[in-house]
Amino acid sequence: xxxxxxxxxxxxxxxxxxxxxxxxxxxxxxxxxxxxxxxxxxxxxxxxxxxxxxxxxxxxxxxxxxxxxxxxxxxxxxxxxxxxxxxxxxxxxxxxxxxxxxxxxxxxxxxxxxx
Amino acid sequence: xxxxxxxxxxxxxxxxxxxxxxxxxxxxxxxxxxxxxxxxxxxxxxxxxxxxxxxxxxxxxxxxxxxxxxxxxxxxxxxxxxxxxxxxxxxxxxxxxxxxxxxxxxxxxxxxxx
Numbered sequence: 001x002x003x004x005x006x007x008x009x010x011x012x013x014x015x016x017x018x019x020x021x022x023x024x025x026x027x028x029x030x031x032x033x034x035x036x037x038x039x040x041x042x043x044x045x046x047x048x049x050x051x052x053x054x055x056x057x058x059x060x061x062x063x064x065x066x067x068x069x070x071x072x073x074x075x076x077x078x079x080x081x082x083x084x085x086x087x088x089x090x091x092x093x094x095x096x097x098x099x100x101x102x103x104x105x106x107x108x109x110x111x112x113x114x115x
Numbered sequence: 116x117x118x119x120x121x122x123x124x125x126x127x128x129x130x131x132x133x134x135x136x137x138x139x140x141x142x143x144x145x146x147x148x149x150x151x152x153x154x155x156x157x158x159x160x161x162x163x164x165x166x167x168x169x170x171x172x173x174x175x176x177x178x179x180x181x182x183x184x185x186x187x188x189x190x191x192x193x194x195x196x197x198x199x200x201x202x203x204x205x206x207x208x209x210x211x212x213x214x215x216x217x218x219x220x221x222x223x224x225x226x227x228x229x
Contacts, residue, residue: 033216042206043160045216056216091160093217103150104210104217106160 025094138207
């Protein structure tokens with residue numbers, strides 16, 4: 001059973017460009033979460049999605065950031081007009097629909113560097 | 116609001132020593148879940164354990180053990196007979212009723228000296 005997949009693993013963008021980060025959850029998982037880890041810090045929650053629905057986006061910056069989890073295909077975290085402060089590791093996690101087993105399993109992360 | 120405190124920023128021990136990583140949490144939920152994750156130098160996050168608020172039994176898995184005490188809102192993690200491969204950043208995390216966002220502590224960087 002493949003784990004959570006994220007790509008790209010490393011992404012370099014210049015200021016003002018767009019960054020698209022992709023996450024494919026584990027097979028059978030219908031919940032996706034995005035977290036951001038700034039250098040030397042813990043992970044901070046950004047957004048929680050189910051298929052075609054955003055459930056909780058309380059951790060998302062109000063501007064430039066958006067996320068989706070379409071009916072088909074991976075979840076996408078999109079950052080428009082990136083700035084140096086967006087440089088971080090972005091982790092995706094997934095969990096199954098069964099509320100009894102609530103463990104979130106993480107992907108390997110995407111390291112975004114903004115030049 | 117939920118909060119997780121890992122007061123130990125960095126710990127270094129000599130190989131084969133035992134080491135305990137502290138985690139203190141705050142939550143108003145009566146049902147909640149506690150987690151430990153390991154982040155080795157390669158950067159991925161590895162799930163170690165999940166414990167729900169109704170289960171205060173201590174757990175042992177090989178060289179790893181966890182002590183959950185609701186009275187002190189702590190969920191500490193002990194590694195016995197530490198090995199160099201245990202070197203990593205360890206995160207304690209907390210979530211609400213389930214399938215909800217995780218609140219992470221700031222992590223403890225553990226270095227095992229050969």
